[in-house]
Amino acid sequence: MALKGNLRDFSLSQLLNLIHLAKKSGTLFLEDSRVKAWLSFREGKLAYGKYGDEDNSLAAILYNARKLNANQFRALKERGNSMNDKELGLLLVNAGYVSQQEVLASLQEYLTTLVHRLYSWVEGTFYFDSEKMPPQDRINLRIGLDNLIIEGTRRLKEVEQLQDEIPSLDIALKFREQPDTDVRNLRLSKEEWRVVSFINPKNSLKQIAQALKMNDIEIRRVAYGLVQAGVVEMVRPEMTTPRPIIPGIPNATRQEQVSLVKRIIQRIRSL
Amino acid sequence: MQTVKMVVTGPFNAGKTAFIKTVSEIDVVSTERKITKESEKVKDTTTVAMDFGRITIDNDLVLYLFGTPGQRRFDFMWEILSEGMLGFIVMVDSCRPETFREARSILETFRAYAPTPYIVAANKQDRKEAWDLEDMRIALRLDSTVKLLPCVATDKESVKNILLELLYQILQEMENGAA
Structure with a gap:
């Protein structure tokens, strides 16, 4: 609470x-x-x-x-x-x-x-x-x-914090399907609009920064502001997204794997 | 004898050792050391290598629970521990928002090591200063599809519930994968 x-x-x-x-x-x-x-x-x-x-x-x-x-x-x-x-x-x-x-x-x-x-x-x-x-x-x-969050973030000087939030520029941005904010009421800076125009799960932040000639801090600041405002979310770039893997149990068929997990479930229930 | 493992990870003092101790049938093989760094003296000792608990499933199968060291300077161990895991649990101390960012970062790191099923356990939910789950979900930036469950690491039923939820998820992914 x-x-x-x-x-x-x-x-x-x-x-x-x-x-x-x-x-x-x-x-x-x-x-x-x-x-x-x-x-x-x-x-x-x-x-x-x-x-x-x-x-x-x-x-x-x-x-x-x-x-x-x-x-x-x-x-x-x-x-x-x-x-x-x-x-x-x-x-x-x-x-x-x-x-x-x-x-x-x-x-x-x-x-x-x-x-x-x-x-x-x-x-x-x-x-x-x-x-x-x-x-x-x-x-x-x-x-x-x-808008307060976006403007506040523009003023954030703590580069370290931005690096903490977005440790790698290899991630991409994508628009949230249900934004937490009314996009029509957002007031974006020219810089933010330029980044918005490149937002696509296929484009990493590094690629966007290169295309727009922005430095690491500038692209982090814009991305962080947009994420915090609930407009976009961070995703792995589509090309590098690892496909979810089925938990590995060596030398076991799918059926054996399922059976094994069911045995574990039964045992945990009985603890 | 077949063995499988799950990993319990999370920031320093999130309750990983307590979680494993609560359900392990052996005394947890814990490599704890006295804390020397003043800033980390929330408790007296911390895990420097790993905790290691065991649950015998039946005559042919054993489940091992591995707890990762909470302090970031031991993160070189994480990748080793995550190898071949069935899934993992991220423990978060619901009363210490200052650790949420670290928890998020650990979660991302483990997902990168092995994108196996995982759940987030909001520990210490029995305390009055614990954050609400929905507030934690926002603070941890967890998608609505990620399971975030209340937990009390010292309570057996609570720990069982977390393990079962993770196992259900593993099972579901196996079955989806088979479809």
């Missing part, structure tokens, strides 16, 4: 992928030696987040996004906590200070940036609490994690 561990061993990208694929709701708490952060999810979508003690009130987010000026921000702060973010958002929209679109876009930008900052964490602990839901008094968004 517990989802906890260390980011050194289980990266944020893997965690987001897990939350995305399992459509989890709850809050992911992250902590390194300096700061704590948390991200809240509803059905596998990012709803809310906070980084350390930073002011993440709607007023502060709109001010930082230059949707409110300093005077407006100060005036709102002076009013203290008389209204929550939802009420404040409604007030600002109704008063014509900002549009609903601007409020949502600013919040989305804040959360996206927060996740990207967390991507730089290679040390720290995590804990996912499925009981802790996104706060009701804040404006909750529904940000798909697929």
